[in-house]
Amino acid sequence: MLSTGKENYLDTDPVKIRSILTSNDAESQKIRHNAIQLIMEAMQDSANREITTVDDLKCLPISLWILRRFDESILTARVINHSRDLLEQFLSSQKILPEYVSDYGRIYGVAAEYDELRALFKMSIGQFVAYSSRLSGYRYRLVYQSVKRGFVYCDREVAVKIIREAFVRRVFSIFEKLPEDESYTVTAPLGDRVDDLYETFLRSGIKHSIDLGDVDATLFPPCIKEYISQMRDGVNLPHMARFTLVSFLHKVGMDSKGIIELFKTAPDFNEKMTTYQVNHVTGEISSTEYSPPKCSVLRSNHLCYWGDDPLCHREWLRHPMQYYTYKKRKKSGELPLNKLKKG
Amino acid sequence: MVNAINISCHGRLLLQSDRSETILRNFFQEYYGNWRADQIDIVSAREIGYIPFFGSMIRHRAVLNLDSLTEMFRRIVPRHAYYSTAYYSRPEDKIMKDKGWLGAELIFDLDADHVSGAEKMSYEEILKEVKKHTERLIFRFLMDDLGFQEKDLKVFFSGGRGYHVHVVEDSIYQLGSDSRREIANYIRGEGMNVYDMRRSMQEAAGLGGGWKSEIDSRLISYISSLDGLEEPDEGLVSVFGNRRIAASYLKGLGRQINTNPPSRKIELFSRPGPLKYRYMDKNDEKLLEHIISQARDELACEIDEPVTTDIHRLIRTPGSLHGKTGFVVRSIPVNSFRDFEPLRDGINEGFDKRTCRIEVIKPVRIALGGQQFSLDPGEHEVPGSAAVYLVASRQAKFI
Numbered sequence: 257m258l259s260t261g262k263e264n265y266l267d268t269d270p271v272k273i274r275s276i277l278t279s280n281d282a283e284s285q286k287i288r289h290n291a292i293q294l295i296m297e298a299m300q301d302s303a304n305r306e307i308t309t310v311d312d313l314k315c316l317p318i319s320l321w322i323l324r325r326f327d328e329s330i331l332t333a334r335v336i337n338h339s340r341d342l343l344e345q346f347l348s349s350q351k352i353l354p355e356y357v358s359d360y361g362r363i364y365g366v367a368a369e370y371d372e373l374r375a376l377f378k379m380s381i382g383q384f385v386a387y388s389s390r391l392s393g394y395r396y397r398l399v400y401q402s403v404k405r406g407f408v409y410c411d412r413e414v415a416v417k418i419i420r421e422a423f424v425r426r427v428f429s430i431f432e433k434l435p436e437d438e439s440y441t442v443t444a445p446l447g448d449r450v451d452d453l454y455e456t457f458l459r460s461g462i463k464h465s466i467d468l469g470d471v472d473a474t475l476f477p478p479c480i481k482e483y484i485s486q487m488r489d490g491v492n493l494p495h496m497a498r499f500t501l502v503s504f505l506h507k508v509g510m511d512s513k514g515i516i517e518l519f520k521t522a523p524d525f526n527e528k529m530t531t532y533q534v535n536h537v538t539g540e541i542s543s544t545e546y547s548p549p550k551c552s553v554l555r556s557n558h559l560c561y562w563g564d565d566p567l568c569h570r571e572w573l574r575h576p577m578q579y580y581t582y583k584k585r586k587k588s589g590e591l592p593l594n595k596l597k598k599g
Numbered sequence: 600m601v602n603a604i605n606i607s608c609h610g611r612l613l614l615q616s617d618r619s620e621t622i623l624r625n626f627f628q629e630y631y632g633n634w635r636a637d638q639i640d641i642v643s644a645r646e647i648g649y650i651p652f653f654g655s656m657i658r659h660r661a662v663l664n665l666d667s668l669t670e671m672f673r674r675i676v677p678r679h680a681y682y683s684t685a686y687y688s689r690p691e692d693k694i695m696k697d698k699g700w701l702g703a704e705l706i707f708d709l710d711a712d713h714v715s716g717a718e719k720m721s722y723e724e725i726l727k728e729v730k731k732h733t734e735r736l737i738f739r740f741l742m743d744d745l746g747f748q749e750k751d752l753k754v755f756f757s758g759g760r761g762y763h764v765h766v767v768e769d770s771i772y773q774l775g776s777d778s779r780r781e782i783a784n785y786i787r788g789e790g791m792n793v794y795d796m797r798r799s800m801q802e803a804a805g806l807g808g809g810w811k812s813e814i815d816s817r818l819i820s821y822i823s824s825l826d827g828l829e830e831p832d833e834g835l836v837s838v839f840g841n842r843r844i845a846a847s848y849l850k851g852l853g854r855q856i857n858t859n860p861p862s863r864k865i866e867l868f869s870r871p872g873p874l875k876y877r878y879m880d881k882n883d884e885k886l887l888e889h890i891i892s893q894a895r896d897e898l899a900c901e902i903d904e905p906v907t908t909d910i911h912r913l914i915r916t917p918g919s920l921h922g923k924t925g926f927v928v929r930s931i932p933v934n935s936f937r938d939f940e941p942l943r944d945g946i947n948e949g950f951d952k953r954t955c956r957i958e959v960i961k962p963v964r965i966a967l968g969g970q971q972f973s974l975d976p977g978e979h980e981v982p983g984s985a986a987v988y989l990v991a992s993r994q995a996k997f998i
Contacts, residue, residue, distance in 0.1 A: 385781040400799040
């Protein structure tokens with residue numbers, strides 16, 4: 257039978273890590289190898305590997321110590337997202353029975369229960385909303401869930417997505433607590449392999465600066481600025497935020513090549529897929545040239561960052577493009593459209 | 600550490616010539632003289648704020664305990680009194696991010712601003728309408744759907760035009776704004792559309808509980824009600840906006856559908872379950888859209904979304920007086936909410952120990968404390984609580 261996941265795979269205790277790094281037994285050697293491999297895969301975007309047991313993620317704490325030593329947020333985000341995808345793939349696969357999926361949920365802080373009779377997962381509403389807010393799409397909105405007496409009943413796909421979000425949050429919070437100065441001593445037994453890995457990272461071009469070309473980013477609404485800033489920090493943007501960003505940049509005059517370049521900083525960048533998606537949104541390979549969603553849609557998908565920006569709070573402002581047009585006209589000394597007399 | 604209390608307003612008070620405001624403040628002073636702070640847990644971790652009678656909003660205060668807060672308000676005599684729904688490690692810090700946010704209650708604010716047609720309603724009608732929404736929020740959404748228990752809820756009459764509901768339960772304190780927005784959207788029925796609803800209905804998660812099951816059962820009962828009709832009724836005509844389309848839709852319900860085994864459309868659409876959503880055409884979608892919108896209109900609660908999603912919000916202090924009405928921010932036990940009458944139970948009877956002479960500015964028709972007032976402009980003698988209400992709401996002046 258497969259592992260039921262009772263073990264804690266996220267133990268970053270330096271003493272335990274050093275013992276794995278210095279031990280010669282086959283198990284420790286494998287974990288060491290996997291830790292380096294995990295980072296390499298994330299860099300090379302070779303997400304094709306499947307994990308057959310969650311034991312394959314036992315290497316993650318070592319990878320985290322290495323990443324703490326590198327202190328490169330874009331790489332950290334890539335590795336955590338890669339691990340997340342491996343976990344998601346594993347929990348979604350037939351290799352693991354549904355009743356064990358909830359055991360993994362518990363490791364990462366989601367107390368889900370499998371209801372065999374209805375073949376559904378049951379979790380508290382508090383936990384559902386805590387982790388679903390980063391997921392975009394109707395499947396993860398509370399209004400579309402079966403809700404009863406404080407619990408959400410969802411299928412395996414939704415439950416796995418919630419667990420993977422809990423995993424990401426847990427791993428990031430563990431990572432943030434790792435002391436950087438200790439990372440050198442903890443990872444020292446790995447010797448030159450860590451330096452080689454960093455060299456590979458520097459050569460990979462992942463660490464890309466964001467270049468917006470001739471487009472004036474000071475005129476962007478706060479949502480667009482936030483997406484760009486999150487991407488710069490290695491945050492994996494939700495689908496709708498990417499769509500909004502691409503369609504917005506296209507509308508303000510950036511060409512597809514420039515937009516694709518911008519996405520190279522995304523932690524899960526895949527050139528082929530990005531090119532296809534960007535060309536689809538901009539209408540180059542589809543019959544539709546898409547526009548960014550309205551502010552109300554962004555708001556209900558938790559993607560509005562209006563904060564205290566007074567322009568966003570104007571009653572007439574309903575679309576990110578309105579914001580840009582208003583600012584652009586104002587900057588060029590033209591009368592904003594809302595002040596022009598009709599007729 | 601408790602900050603020094605800003606009492607600069609007292610100096611300005613002496614210079615104020617508005618006699619009416621001074622008398623009103625005396626009433627508030629008398630009230631706070633006998634008032635005791637209550638219902639706020641871990642008050643030392645809350646930010647305290649208030650608006651004095653003469654002066655502007657003062658924030659970022661902190662107190663050690665409920666006695667300190669009682670003492671503070673007795674000295675200050677606030678016109679409006681607030682505390683933070685959040686807990687902080689340094690509530691007195693003036694910079695939000697330095698306050699050390701530890702968690703926050705989940706808050707629902709219901710008032711007239713979000714009730715449609717409120718501008719044409721009287722104060723009493725507004726309060727009745729907002730009460731209906733609050734009742735639905737408490738019993739249908741918070742208790743039935745979200746599973747909170749009576750002990751997890753604190754309900755208050757805001758003293759103004761509505762109610763505040765606080766959820767105080769372990770699972771919600773740490774929720775961020777986005778997670779709270781998810782709950783707010785659920786309660787407002789926000790974000791539902793036909794396209795996603797159709798897809799969602801066909802998925803394995805079933806239709807038990809929540810908006811989906813409500814909409815499914817409404818659709819079934821609507822379609823069932825059409826069975827046997829020869830001609831479309833006005834309801835159906837209004838769904839399609841056209842009698843001819845409505846008649847053709849009605850006729851189409853009798854046709855066979857290619858299910859396995861084949862069944863009449865009306866039979867399939869009158870049955871619970873996801874199958875019917877697979878066979879919907881454009882007109883069925885139009886009907887579904889109508890059902891969604893009707894369910895939302897009848898069941899959603901008009902809560903103030905920014906209040907629920909704000910994790911740093913200041914809210915009225917329980918038991919304090921609302922400065923624009925003089926009514927008490929009254930705690931209401933959940934099990935007696937249905938019996939609560941704001942214009943009877945929200946007034947401070949202590950004010951009625953005396954009567955006051957007031958000059959009414961514009962005609963007033965209102966029932967307060969069980970007494971009907973019908974006052975034309977001019978001088979009147981009324982009980983203290985009515986005088987406080989009319990002066991605080993700027994409908995009268997003390998003479």
